[in-house]
Amino acid sequence: MPSSNVIQCTDKDGISIACSKGTWDDHIVDEHPEMDGLASYVRTTIEEPYWIYQSATDARRKIFYRHFVFPAPLKLQFVRVVIEYKTARFRNKLQGYVVTSFLCMRIREGDILLWEE
Amino acid sequence: MGRIVQTNIPNIDLGELAEIGRSEGCSLAYHRKEDTLYIRPDKPRPGTSLDWNGVWIRVDPETHEIIGVEIENFEGIFLKKHPELAKTWQDVRPFVTRKKQSRCDEQESFLLIILTFLRDLLNGPRQERLGFAPS
Numbered sequence: 001m002p003s004s005n006v007i008q009c010t011d012k013d014g015i016s017i018a019c020s021k022g023t024w025d026d027h028i029v030d031e032h033p034e035m036d037g038l039a040s041y042v043r044t045t046i047e048e049p050y051w052i053y054q055s056a057t058d059a060r061r062k063i064f065y066r067h068f069v070f071p072a073p074l075k076l077q078f079v080r081v082v083i084e085y086k087t088a089r090f091r092n093k094l095q096g097y098v099v100t101s102f103l104c105m106r107i108r109e110g111d112i113l114l115w116e117e
Numbered sequence: 118m119g120r121i122v123q124t125n126i127p128n129i130d131l132g133e134l135a136e137i138g139r140s141e142g143c144s145l146a147y148h149r150k151e152d153t154l155y156i157r158p159d160k161p162r163p164g165t166s167l168d169w170n171g172v173w174i175r176v177d178p179e180t181h182e183i184i185g186v187e188i189e190n191f192e193g194i195f196l197k198k199h200p201e202l203a204k205t206w207q208d209v210r211p212f213v214t215r216k217k218q219s220r221c222d223e224q225e226s227f228l229l230i231i232l233t234f235l236r237d238l239l240n241g242p243r244q245e246r247l248g249f250a251p252s
Binding site: 017080099104109 | 120122123127146148150151153157161162163164165168169172175178179189190193194234251
């Protein structure tokens with residue numbers, strides 16, 4: 001795994017998914033401090049989601065959800081992971097990149113359900 | 118197998134929205150690559166998020182106090198749906214980056230404008246279903 005990736009895994013379709021350190025530190029944790037230390041939960045959500053949605057606003061993006069029970073005061077929360085799929089330029093292979101991830105109280109309305117566990 | 122589709126949604130007082138803009142410890146950040154606008158406390162606070170049509174309200178998980186707002190597709194969709202904010206945004210945009218910085222007058226004004234706008238926008242017949250307390 002490149003040292004610049006905090007997460008490197010595959011989704012249930014076998015597509016490689018990565019979250020760079022820059023995205024994790026400067027975007028995800030910076031704006032959502034509750035995500036500090038929760039990279040493994042994001043990884044599990046990608047590998048073993050409960051729901052996968054198609055973004056209603058971006059054809060390249062899918063949204064993964066899975067709920068977990070965290071220590072109080074968070075308790076039961078959904079982990080939401082937005083992944084953008086792109087064809088890697090030189091390898092002509094589809095890859096996914098984590099755009100954002102945070103905790104939420106429910107699945108957002110308006111996106112299109114693709115798959116449910 | 119049935120799955121939980123939402124947690125216990127607390128009642129959230131939208132009247133607090135305009136107040137967080139008046140707080141000294143709150144600022145704007147815009148992540149251009151993700152096209153997401155953040156209104157967040159200067160001192161990072163863990164929170165959880167509740168959605169309303171592309172707008173995420175960030176709340177303290179313990180007190181349910183509103184601590185911030187996150188608007189995805191801010192320029193791509195939100196400002197197009199609400200063009201009345203676009204001109205003001207263009208004036209303040211050069212002063213808003215993703216880096217933490219001290220608030221300037223332009224930021225302060227835009228913060229109040231957008232939070233008051235959101236409070237009024239969310240104060241509609243859907244609010245009770247979405248877990249927002251009627252004001």
